[in-house]
Amino acid sequence: SQKIEQNSEALNIQEGKTATLTCNYTNYSPAYLQWYRQDPGRGPVFLLLIRENEKEKRKERLKVTFDTTLKQSLFHITASQPADSATYLCALRSGNTGKLIFGQGTTLQVKP
Amino acid sequence: NAGVTQTPKFQVLKTGQSMTLQCAQDMNHEYMSWYRQDPGMGLRLIHYSVGAGITDQGEVPNGYNVSRSTTEDFPLRLLSAAPSQTSVYFCASSSGLTPPTLYGYTFGSGTRLTVV
Numbered sequence: 616s617q618k619i620e621q622n623s624e625a626l627n628i629q630e631g632k633t634a635t636l637t638c639n640y641t642n643y644s645p646a647y648l649q650w651y652r653q654d655p656g657r658g659p660v661f662l663l664l665i666r667e668n669e670k671e672k673r674k675e676r677l678k679v680t681f682d683t684t685l686k687q688s689l690f691h692i693t694a695s696q697p698a699d700s701a702t703y704l705c706a707l708r709s710g711n712t713g714k715l716i717f718g719q720g721t722t723l724q725v726k727p
Numbered sequence: 728n729a730g731v732t733q734t735p736k737f738q739v740l741k742t743g744q745s746m747t748l749q750c751a752q753d754m755n756h757e758y759m760s761w762y763r764q765d766p767g768m769g770l771r772l773i774h775y776s777v778g779a780g781i782t783d784q785g786e787v788p789n790g791y792n793v794s795r796s797t798t799e800d801f802p803l804r805l806l807s808a809a810p811s812q813t814s815v816y817f818c819a820s821s822s823g824l825t826p827p828t829l830y831g832y833t834f835g836s837g838t839r840l841t842v843v
C-alpha cells in the first residue's frame with residue numbers, strides 16, 4: 616500500500632541555521648511530491664512541488680531535493696528565522712489523479 | 728479573488744444529526760478535495776473530484792457523501808453525525824490545466840466540527 620512518512624518529532628533549531636526535514640514514501644510511481652506549510656488554526660499553504668525527473672528545486676530560502684532511489688525528499692530552509700516556525704507537510708500525488716495524500720507533518724521551531 | 732471559501736467556520740452537532748459543509752472556489756479549478764485533520768493524524772483524504780459530475784473516495788470516506796454538480800462547489804454531507812467525526816475539515820482545490828501535476832492545492836480556512 617502507499618505510505619508517506621515524516622518525522623513526527625518536532626525539530627528545534629537556532630535562528631540562522633539550516634533546517635532539514637525528511638519525507639519518505641513507498642509505492643508511488645510516478646511520484647509528484649509537494650511541500651506545504653501550516654500555521655496553527657489555518658489551512659495548509661502550498662510551497663513547492665518537485666517531479667520524479669527533477670533532482671532539486673529552489674524558491675528563495677527553500678530547497679527541495681528528490682531521491683527516487685531512496686524514495687525520499689529533503690526540505691531545507693536556509694538562514695532560518697523564528698517566522699519559519701510552523702508545521703511542514705509533504706504530500707504525494709500519483710499521476711494525473713486528483714488524489715493528494717499527506718504525511719503527518721513535522722513541526723519546526725526556530726529559536727531566536 | 729476569494730480563493731476557497733468554507734462555511735461554516737464552527738459547528739456543534741448532536742449525535743445523529745445531519746449537516747452539509749459548504750465549499751466554493753472562484754479559481755475555475757477542476758480538482759477539489761475534502762480532508763479531515765485530527766491531532767497526531769495529519770490530513771486524511773475523505774473524497775475528491777476531478778471535475779463536475781465526477782467524484783471518488785479517499786482514505787476515510789465512510790460516513791460522508793459528496794456531489795459535484797458545478798465546477799465551483801463541492802459540498803460534504805454528514806448523514807448521521809457521530810462523535811468520531813469531531814475534527815477540523817479542510818476543502819482544497821487545484822488547477823486542471825495540463826498537466827495537473829504541476830499545480831499545488833489551495834486550501835480553505837477550515838470548518839471546526841464538534842459532535843456531542
